[in-house]
Amino acid sequence: MPDDGYIDTVDEVVAALEQDPILVQQIAGNGHTDEVIAWLREHTEDLDFTVYVALTGDLKDLPESGASDELARLLHARLDEPGVYVVSAGGLPTVVTYDVELEALDVKMEASRAKNEAMEADRHSGLAPTGEAALLVRAAAPDTIGPGDHAALRQEPGMALVRQDRDVDFLWQPPDPWPLSATPIIAGLVVWAVAMVLLRPVADRIVPGLGPARRRDAARTDARQAEATALQEAQSEARTATRRLSKALRTAADAETELLARATLSRDLAEELGDSDDLLEVIGADMLATTATRHLAGRTDWRPCFFDPRHGRANTKAMIANLTVPACSRCAGQVSEGKEPEGLLVPRGQRGAGTSYWKQASVWSRTGYGALADDFADQVAAQRRNGGRR
CATH class of the missing domain: 3.10.310 (Diaminopimelate Epimerase; Chain A, domain 1)
Structure with missing residues (x-):
């Protein structure tokens, strides 16, 4: 101190x-x-x-x-x-x-x-x-x-x-009432806001850069920033999960040979994928490491939510496209209401961008990030040996 x-x-x-x-x-x-x-x-x-x-x-x-x-x-x-x-x-x-x-x-x-x-x-x-x-x-x-x-x-x-x-x-947050001295400022802001709403069509015609095009550019910028933040957060989670797996491997000498081999493969793949600039690959690194760590701890029934592995452990199931998949309660509830779950989307710049990852052919959709496949690490390794082709 x-x-x-x-x-x-x-x-x-x-x-x-x-x-x-x-x-x-x-x-x-x-x-x-x-x-x-x-x-x-x-x-x-x-x-x-x-x-x-x-x-x-x-x-x-x-x-x-x-x-x-x-x-x-x-x-x-x-x-x-x-x-x-x-x-x-x-x-x-x-x-x-x-x-x-x-x-x-x-x-x-x-x-x-x-x-x-x-x-x-x-x-x-x-x-x-x-x-x-x-x-x-x-x-x-x-x-x-x-x-x-x-x-x-x-x-x-x-x-x-x-x-x-x-x-x-x-x-609790203390109440924050507007002081009387702020009343003129508030009134001015209200007048300004009303004027902007009334005059925006005129401004759009006079100065096109202030109109829909600029708003679309701003929206695209916001989307890029949101994706960059999501990628950074996923990379941090993947690094943490990989370190946790490495630590578990050091203390798992008594585990079965096959389990140790698969956990070691998962760690190697996680280290390779964890710093990728592809969000789907980074989440794959996180799930490889997380699943292997859980299995080393004896939790071999652990599965992530199929619709978005970032939702954590699947605690129920859902039927989608005639396939029963592990799911978290929120996603399963959305499916039961006839809605498509708000899950992991393909990032911008990739085929199928903006659609659910599981609708695109890839090792991630085939395995559900481990939700559907006990040989998750083996399938990812095979895909990497195949030159990264999906």
Whole structure:
């Protein structure tokens, strides 16, 4: 801990967590730092796994974009401990899990559902980042969510938060009413907005660059930025999954020879594909490593959601195109409603761009990223030996 008590580097966060798994900087405590710490201790001390919580301000050695995700990755790499990591570096918190019977995606989905319920049922203006972290901690508790299965609920954490904790100040954003001095500014903005709406057709005719063409260009730019962000996030997930598999292999000397061989092949393929500029390949690297790690741990029935493996573990099935496939609850629900699930799409610039990946002939659609094939790694290796042809 620095002399002034203010933490602003990753090294200082790591040093603090080595002493105490709960770190809440005053700048991130929503005006109630001591209450936040006490609440977090109460809700994590009896769990069977360690929950690391790091709520800090901006850290000077992290990028501005994706700082919380990068901090979570670095903390696990440096601490090298299993557990649930709830992390925020100057923004909304994220959660990752390592070597515990719990999927981070399931925790996020349950926390999101609970947040929506809390917002609908309560008069407050919204959850503060500390409240977001509290919901993630609640969702990770074993009496709230089943291992790897966000549908196996035994509590309603969103409603419990509203009923039991509605007066816990640190959970909620303070009201932010417009001051009277801002009234002229608001009025001016309203007049400007109305004028822009009324005059936009004129502007489009006079200056074509201000019209539909520019809006289309902006939309394309936004789409490219969204795809670039998705690729970076997938690459980070793939690297993390590959490191986790490498660690599992070092401690799996007693595993069956065939299982070890397939896990080693999966690691090699994941290392090869994880830095690709093709999102489908990067997700393939993540699933190769994740599936092999689960199988080494004895969870040989683990399968990802066929429609989008980023949804996590499949906990049910769905019928699509006369084929029964493993699916997460959300995708299966959309299929039962006669809708096509909001799944993984082929990226721009590839054949079939914008369509569901499983509609295009490829090793990924044939295997469903491991959802349909026990020999997932073997099929990917064969495709690579064939020169990468689909």
